Amino acid sequence: MTIRVGVIGAGIMGADHIRNLSRNIGSAKVSYVADVDRQRAESAAAVAGANPTTDPGELIASGDVDAVLIASHDSTHAELILESFEAGKPVLCEKPLAPSVEEGRRVVKADEEIIAATGTSLLSLGFMRRSDPGYVELKDALASGRVGDAVLVHCVSRNSASAPGATSESAVRNSAVHELDIIPWLLESPITEVSWHAGKPSPGAPAGLADPQLMLFRTANGVLTTLELFLNAEYGYSTRCEIVGEHGALSLVEPVSVAVDVERARSTGYARDWRPRFADAYRIELQAWISSLVPGAEGGPGVDRGSTLATARDGLQASIVADSVIDSMHNGGAWTAVGRIA
Numbered sequence: 001m002t003i004r005v006g007v008i009g010a011g012i013m014g015a016d017h018i019r020n021l022s023r024n025i026g027s028a029k030v031s032y033v034a035d036v037d038r039q040r041a042e043s044a045a046a047v048a049g050a051n052p053t054t055d056p057g058e059l060i061a062s063g064d065v066d067a068v069l070i071a072s073h074d075s076t077h078a079e080l081i082l083e084s085f086e087a088g089k090p091v092l093c094e095k096p097l098a099p100s101v102e103e104g105r106r107v108v109k110a111d112e113e114i115i116a117a118t119g120t121s122l123l124s125l126g127f128m129r130r131s132d133p134g135y136v137e138l139k140d141a142l143a144s145g146r147v148g149d150a151v152l153v154h155c156v157s158r159n160s161a162s163a164p165g166a167t168s169e170s171a172v173r174n175s176a177v178h179e180l181d182i183i184p185w186l187l188e189s190p191i192t193e194v195s196w197h198a199g200k201p202s203p204g205a206p207a208g209l210a211d212p213q214l215m216l217f218r219t220a221n222g223v224l225t226t227l228e229l230f231l232n233a234e235y236g237y238s239t240r241c242e243i244v245g246e247h248g249a250l251s252l253v254e255p256v257s258v259a260v261d262v263e264r265a266r267s268t269g270y271a272r273d274w275r276p277r278f279a280d281a282y283r284i285e286l287q288a289w290i291s292s293l294v295p296g297a298e299g300g301p302g303v304d305r306g307s308t309l310a311t312a313r314d315g316l317q318a319s320i321v322a323d324s325v326i327d328s329m330h331n332g333g334a335w336t337a338v339g340r341i342a
């Protein structure tokens, strides 16, 4: 069985997902591409031999679309998820679930009504670090007990340059949100308290963006996590995570394939952005989603829903934490308690 996927948003991520679904993912084909920018829709659709449209509603309603992948702007996510639910179609939506907690709650409510009625969720969320081989191994290594319990976690998230229009708040909701999801997942403990601080401003940062930012998270199990988020680090894209345990430490090793030895020095490269760094994670995430939709396949409906894909509730909880970080930002870095989903 082939799952015919309609992709909404043919920008950086949408185009990457379309290439993957067309070339690297089994049991999938892209049948429709929607983007409000007609030229983007047409050129991305051409790669896959799909129908282009500027109207996401036409894509969602189409009889040629079995499942919907949302990779359009954050502000469109909640509305497009709800429209896909109305059409009874499964959705993989890029993170974040929605820019506001209120919209996220509407999605979770609709998702839970569908689960109550059918026993199955229609929504998976694109927190792809859960599919990254490095993060999966880090979680397994911690669970093995070899370094004892975690006592501290250090995270660093650096980009070459911030996106146009980035602000301190959007950087938390859109970039730091990856750590807001992955830290509770790694530690199996929710974030209960947060504190936000600005570093000395980088000359490369636009007005309105404190860059770098330093965030502290405390999880219910007492572990303290630090996150340096630096969007204009210039030298490349870098995601680091070190878990300090009672008897040792576990660190992600950033993937490299080639080292250059010349003039008595060794060097390796950095990716320009997240796509090469997380290429395996995006492929594994997409394959897990498609397999969950194919009856009888491993991880398919009624067989095993225990995949690594994030849920609507995971997305809402990350947005709730993001709101608390932003509250701390506007309150001089005060420790701020994080609410839980009711």
Ligand SMILES: NC(=O)c1ccc[n+]([C@@H]2O[C@H](COP(=O)([O-])OP(=O)(O)OC[C@H]3O[C@@H](n4cnc5c(N)ncnc54)[C@H](O)[C@@H]3O)[C@@H](O)[C@H]2O)c1
Pocket (backbone or CB within 6 Å): 008, 009, 010, 011, 012, 013, 014, 034, 035, 036, 037, 040, 056, 071, 072, 073, 074, 076, 094, 095, 096, 126, 127, 128, 174, 274, 278
């Ligand atoms: N998982 C990750 O690692 C990761 C990385 C980057 C971005 N993202 C997320 O992916 C999404 C897309 O990001 P991007 O970097 O590709 O952005 P982008 O700006 O390159 O692309 C977004 C596209 O959506 C289109 N669009 C906007 N509103 C639309 C609508 N109502 N209907 C159809 N198309 C619409 C735009 O014309 C644009 O082509 C965002 O939600 C972002 O947060 C996730």
